[in-house]
Amino acid sequence: MARVSLSSNARLLDTVADYAASENLRREVMRNPMASRTFNVNHDYWHEGWLTGNVLRVAYNDPAMSAHLDKMASDLAAHTGLPFDTAYSVVGHNSARGLIELICVSAKRLGYDALYGHEVDRHSEPGKAIAQPWLAVMSNGIVSSPEWIDV
Numbered sequence: 001m002a003r004v005s006l007s008s009n010a011r012l013l014d015t016v017a018d019y020a021a022s023e024n025l026r027r028e029v030m031r032n033p034m035a036s037r038t039f040n041v042n043h044d045y046w047h048e049g050w051l052t053g054n055v056l057r058v059a060y061n062d063p064a065m066s067a068h069l070d071k072m073a074s075d076l077a078a079h080t081g082l083p084f085d086t087a088y089s090v091v092g093h094n095s096a097r098g099l100i101e102l103i104c105v106s107a108k109r110l111g112y113d114a115l116y117g118h119e120v121d122r123h124s125e126p127g128k129a130i131a132q133p134w135l136a137v138m139s140n141g142i143v144s145s146p147e148w149i150d151v
Helices: 019-030 043-052 063-080 084-109
Strands: 012-014 114-121 130-137
Touching (some): 019 043, 019 084, 043 114, 084 114
Antiparallel strands (some): 114 130
16 A cells, blocks of 8 residues: 655645535536436535445436446447356446546546545445545646555
């Protein structure tokens, strides 16, 4: 593990503590045609989701997009021999990565160097979803060199 420090002159968007900035980011992300078809950009889902971490997992509100996700998973399973559940997980992870990239690029476009919120951790404790702190850094030179920690 490593510890880094954020520069004091970094522009940090704290999605949990700064409602107005988070709302501005939500509106920016919502302009994207794909994101606009998700619950993720719904006002309440967005703001609650930064506390729970659910905002970083794609939840389509458009049946056509949900059907497309299912088809992609079915195609992947058919072409690779993976079980459908595993293929669905792979497709879902890739969709989430795309959404996270869109959120980060949008925050950078709004002038932020880093973005703070929470992500869902479903692996640390079996059967439990834990909101873990999450920091995305989008600008060079705003974090210190890593201080490696023995664990």
